[in-house]
Amino acid sequence: MMCTRSKLLFLPVFLGFPALALGLTAAAPAAQAPVTQAQISALQQAVQNAQSAGDNAWMLVSAALVLLMTGPGLALFYGGLVRKKNILGTMMQSFAMMGLVTVLWAVAGYSLAFGHGNPFVGGFEHLFLHGVGLTPNTDYAPTIPEQTYMIYQLMFAIITPALITGAFAERMKFSAMAVLLSLWSLLVYCPMAHMVWGVGGLLNATGGRFPSLDFAGGTVVHVTSGVSALVTCIYLGKRIGYPQTAMPPHSMVLSFIGACLLWVGWFGFNAGSALASSPLATSAFVNTHFAAAAAAIGWVVAEWIHNGKPTALGAISGCVAGLVAITPASGFVQPFAALLIGLIAGVVCSFMVFAVKSRLGYDDSLDAFGVHGAGGTIGALLTGFFATRAINAIFGKDVPTGAIDGHWTQLLNQSAGIAVAWGISIVGTLVLLFVVDKIIGLRVSPEQESAGLDLSQHGEEGYDLNS
């Protein structure tokens, strides 16, 4: 027990230490001052801006890559596969999409695909891109300007109808093609895009009635274009002289270059669908590449065994089939699943093309259905199997994604998506074919077909090597 005097002695000691501490603090540099709320907010904003800058840079590059896939990727790929007299006509079909779909998208397409509407199609709130500015649309891509999102999606809308042109190569009127595919993009593509990716869409992975996993457009782009291609080529009929006359590619060199441009461009198509410069984008990038390689090998080996020789055409077709199949799966699966998906697609699509097509007798001139329709369907199903929350927990943290997580009913959802894609493509395309045929007439005359599209439709020659 201390006497009062001793206690009083302790006071200065007790008070002295904090005083000393404060004194020391006051004498130290300003960095030791407490951080303010304003500074924290400013830092948070700066981090967000940096993230947005990274995301926007990647997304703009991706948009450019996807456009490259149409022009000149697809233009060259298809162009090389047709006979010399049709090279310009074929390239013009892809190029026409670059022009026409862009305008339609700006006017109404974006709104119909990504506006708020009903489960089947978007509304008209973004007609003429009303409200689509440089601030993010948090429904879709919260870190990039909405115009970036809009332009990225536009490139998908461009290439999808361009893919269909492969089925009716060498025999369709340019005017009819322009009208047909313009209407198709609005009446088939936009609703399908809305159903899978739009807010409130029937097949939307988050909140749709049949949540369908389609990362970059296996059903939206490839199944729709492939099935529409099949319908069109059957409606239009075979080329004169098919299949007795050999109609080999006039330039495998051009097709080869086109295929390589497609492979590289597809990194924008798939990895860009992450809508951010993120680990998911990396995952999609890796999967895309792996599937392309495995599928090229698969097709070539299948062909080598079946036909006796590995062809360049088989190799490039294989790689495209793999890219198609991985499109819906790219942001959902592990890399080795991507290899397997590619391999399966390469083998199956090769059989579609060199066994099934000749047996059934339709003239799908450039195998739009065999590669895109079949590849997209296979890919969509395999996505349901191989999708895992380890890569993309899209249904919620720790919620199983695909069959390998235990969520086997996802295969049913995938089937619903595939069925809708087939349905809308068959019905929509048939109606449009009928209407456009009645009003304009779809097919060129036999003389025009003989002379070639370059001369008959465009009054030009692709190659004038003697001039």
Next chain:
Amino acid sequence: MLKIEAVLQPSKLDAVKDALLEAGIEGMTILEARGHGRQKGHTEFYRGREYTVDLLPKVKIEMVIPDDMREKVEQAIMGSARTGRIGDGKIFVSRVEEAIRIRNDERGETAL
């Protein structure tokens, strides 16, 4: 004056040309052609279907020569183009009515 037309394998063009120059031929016309004789062609693959390609690339050499050079030219061509296999080609000899040098209107054998 005689016209010699020789249809040859493209790979033999250089050898035949050199042999003709050595034999004293001073002018010739070379054409790219396609065709076949009894050589059937080859098969190519397109989308799994086999097609017979019977228009094979060939080279045709044409020249007009004085009558007395005929045997020399025939030997030169056959010596350099022959492999002994089907597809070696053919030589055709025909008579020519007139030859004219455009530059100075020389006619006959001096125009060759």
